[in-house]
Amino acid sequence: MFYPVFVTGLSGNGKTLMIEQIHAKLKKELIRVNITIETDEDDLLGGFRLINGETKFVPGPVIEAMERGCTLLLDECDLGSNKLLALQPVLEGKGVYLKKVNKWITPKEGFNVMATANTKGKGSEDGRFIGTNILNEAFLERFAITIEQPYANVATEKKIILGSMKKYDKVDKEFADNLVTWADVIRKTFFEGGVDELISTRRLDHIAKAYAIFDDKMKSIELCVSRFDEDTKESFMDLYTKIDAGVDPLAETESTEKSEDAVEEEAPF
DSSP states (O other), rough: OOOEEEEEEOTTOOOOHHHHHHHHHHTOOOOOOOOOOOOOOHHEEEEEEEEEEEEEEEEEEEHHHHTTOOOEEETGGGGGGGGGGTTGGGGSSSSEEETTTTEEOOOTTTTTEEESSSSBOOOOOOSSTTOOOOOOOOHHHHHEEEOOOOOOOHHHHHHHHHHHHTTTTEEEEEHHHHHHHHHHHHHHHHHSSOOSOOOOHHHHHHHHHHHHHHHOOHHHHHHHHSSSSSSHHHHHHHHHHOOOOOOOOOHHHHHHHHHHHHHHOOOOO
């Protein structure tokens, strides 16, 4: 059944991964197209290309998905411009006319369209998602349902992070528990207006990978939260030391400083 779906949610909560994993489980083909402000009809529906000295029409990913009867994923859809309106007939499920080659394309059974976005197509009022645009109302209206995806609950996120640790061959269940609890506290504070930043599931995965590389909890956290301003970074790290009683922030800092001093002493210049 053709049933366009729009998935919205904050960054790093697994919107795209969720769609990919569902299709993998169903063994259904998925074509993912990353949308940008530059994406246009030629990118999506296809255009003429020079091949072996000849100009030939090459179908775009939208046409490929229609002809193969698979799902088309418009990833980061709200980064697109009004050029996405070329997809209006596609989102109706009836087919599309390729005016460049005077050809009508009828979608094969099984074809569907899904889109992901950090906003609901109304732009980013708080400035967190610079570059997102206000999408055409008629375009948005063609998506049958909108799914608001939150961050995973604590139990589910714990499984996700343990899975990441297994993938990176560095499993520490206690560390995983503490990381998830830490992120959950920060998110609750964020939604209550107490802080301006939050820790995403993707950032927890980054920390798990850093831990596999450096074998140092606090260093891994510090490196992965250094993207935030200094005050936010320090408050996030301080909060973690209150959650993980086994961490000695002073000892960790001294160890890091000694390692850096040793590297400087070995340097020839």
